[in-house]
Amino acid sequence: xxxxxxxxxxxxxxxxxxxxxxxxxxxxxxxxxxxxxxxxxxxxxxxxxxxxxxxxxxxxxxxxxxxxxxxxxxxxxxxxxxxxxxxxxxxxxxxxxxxxxxxxxxxxxxxxxxxxxxxxxxxxxxxxxxxxxxxxxxxxxxxxxxxxxxxxxxxxxxxxxxxxxxxxxxxxxxxxxxxxxxxxxxxxxxxxxxxxxxxxxxxxxxxxxxxxxxxxxxxxxxxxxxxxxxxxxxxxxxxxxxxxxxxxxxxxxxxxxxxxxxxxxxxxxxxxxxxxxxxxxxxxxxxxxxxxxxxxxxxxxxxxxxxxxxxxxxxxxxxxxxxxxxxxxxxxxxxxxxxxxxxxxxxxxxxxxxxxxxxxxxxxxxxxxxxxxxxxxxxxxxxxxxxxxxxxxxxxxxxxxxxxxxxxxxxxxxxxxxx
Amino acid sequence: xxxxxxxxxxxxxxxxxxxxxxxxxxxxxxxxxxxxxxxxxxxxxxxxxxxxxxxxxxxxxxxxxxxxxxxxxxxxxx
Numbered sequence: 493x494x495x496x497x498x499x500x501x502x503x504x505x506x507x508x509x510x511x512x513x514x515x516x517x518x519x520x521x522x523x524x525x526x527x528x529x530x531x532x533x534x535x536x537x538x539x540x541x542x543x544x545x546x547x548x549x550x551x552x553x554x555x556x557x558x559x560x561x562x563x564x565x566x567x568x569x570x571x572x573x574x575x576x577x578x579x580x581x582x583x584x585x586x587x588x589x590x591x592x593x594x595x596x597x598x599x600x601x602x603x604x605x606x607x608x609x610x611x612x613x614x615x616x617x618x619x620x621x622x623x624x625x626x627x628x629x630x631x632x633x634x635x636x637x638x639x640x641x642x643x644x645x646x647x648x649x650x651x652x653x654x655x656x657x658x659x660x661x662x663x664x665x666x667x668x669x670x671x672x673x674x675x676x677x678x679x680x681x682x683x684x685x686x687x688x689x690x691x692x693x694x695x696x697x698x699x700x701x702x703x704x705x706x707x708x709x710x711x712x713x714x715x716x717x718x719x720x721x722x723x724x725x726x727x728x729x730x731x732x733x734x735x736x737x738x739x740x741x742x743x744x745x746x747x748x749x750x751x752x753x754x755x756x757x758x759x760x761x762x763x764x765x766x767x768x769x770x771x772x773x774x775x776x777x778x779x780x781x782x783x784x785x786x787x788x789x790x791x792x793x794x795x796x797x798x799x800x801x802x803x804x805x806x807x808x809x810x811x812x813x814x815x816x817x818x819x820x821x822x823x824x825x826x827x828x829x830x831x832x833x834x835x836x837x838x839x840x841x842x843x844x845x846x847x848x849x850x851x852x853x854x855x856x857x858x859x860x861x862x863x864x865x866x867x868x869x870x871x872x873x874x875x876x877x878x879x880x881x882x883x884x885x886x887x888x889x890x891x892x893x894x895x896x897x898x899x900x901x902x903x904x905x906x907x908x909x910x911x
Numbered sequence: 912x913x914x915x916x917x918x919x920x921x922x923x924x925x926x927x928x929x930x931x932x933x934x935x936x937x938x939x940x941x942x943x944x945x946x947x948x949x950x951x952x953x954x955x956x957x958x959x960x961x962x963x964x965x966x967x968x969x970x971x972x973x974x975x976x977x978x979x980x981x982x983x984x985x986x987x988x989x
Contacts, residue, residue, distance in 0.1 A: 629949040820913070
């Protein structure tokens with residue numbers, strides 16, 4: 493069977509405009525949260541978020557590096573983040589330049605949970621106030637979810653499969669799993685896979701607040717608001733950004749002497765069949781996805797050393813933890829599990845891809861990132877290493893990444909070190 | 912350069928992300944400035960806003976160079 497490895501990484505997150513800045517800040521225990529600056533949020537129930545910082549910030553993102561000025565004007569932020577992260581990943585993999593044959597064997601599958609909500613909001617106002625003749629001719633293709641994949645394909649001449657996953661907060665994980673399958677099936681030798689989101693706009697924040705999903709009790713303490721597994725957790729903090737991986741067929745990567753970060757060995761998918769926003773109270777769907785991913789990896793649960801949890805800082809955290817315990821044992825077989833959403837917030841459709849990259853860096857550096865703000869662990873967390881407050885050096889042979897989305901869609905990925 | 916030509920140039924630079932010295936009166940939006948048909952729709956909308964003129968579709972189709980736009984605006988602005 494064709495094996496799939498990771499040979500390039502790209503990140504745009506609230507902790508940095510690239511992989512190394514983000515990772516350094518994450519391991520140092522920094523938080524990307526703050527008051528919303530993107531718009532006047534003073535009339536919102538939630539006034540905080542984890543924003544991608546402007547380029548003059550120490551951890552800022554400079555869109556001019558890889559995204560044409562004209563494209564920047566036409567598209568929503570999630571597409572800009574996605575194009576940049578894809579470019580970073582290609583450069584990291586040594587694939588920024590390719591011959592025509594390889595371009596035809598290279599595809600793109602970068603999705604988003606929601607897509608261009610800011611532009612939909614602003615153009616709706618234009619339509620209402622100034623009429624249909626003033627709506628931008630770039631309105632549609634500047635908002636469509638598959639337009640990261642489209643833009644990246646055009647920019648780099650990539651003619652392999654061009655695809656996009658839309659499964660809410662499981663998008664990033666599904667994108668990686670599905671793209672790995674495309675390589676395994678022989679549809680492509682290289683795939684850019686990942687997810688992006690950018691919905692820190694009035695409608696996005698109001699919508700999630702009205703769904704009672706966001707933290708609304710700690711507007712005065714933004715860096716403390718995302719606190720997975722803590723007794724005082726009260727909803728997620730919205731993040732934004734993108735994560736993109738270069739996935740590559742193993743022999744292809746080896747033949748060109750590529751740097752290999754990890755191998756994608758297991759992928760599990762399931763549906764909760766329960767409720768549109770609430771997870772199944774016993775975490776049955778989550779358990780099914782994890783069991784499938786581990787079974788297909790051929791690993792024993794005891795070989796998994798780190799779990800990057802979905803852990804959004806909502807009541808669902810302990811439901812997920814109970815499911816992980818059923819799969820891996822009451823002490824998780826000695827594995828560490830943390831939620832990096834405590835530092836970067838919830839990147840929604842980008843989460844699964846960004847967090848998979850954190851898992852891969854945990855393997856690379858043999859260190860696991862912390863769960864911030866875990867001051868008073870909730871019931872059911874006893875005997876589990878949730879990596880409170882500080883990163884931890886430890887052996888990391890294999891990792892499990894969980895993502896769960898509205899609609900009851902679950903995805904789990906298992907990746908391991910390549911010897 | 913007339914005031915109109917100056918303002919047209921500024922809009923073109925902003926929308927197409929090109930260097931100002933390339934935006935001559937003879938420059939073709941598509942051949943010289945890298946615009947596509949949708950960019951021209953957007954530019955025409957921007958000219959209408961800036962100068963308070965209305966540029967109907969049949970007139971817009973005949974605007975292919977920066978000079979065409981400047982001329983149309985000078986002839987039709989209030």
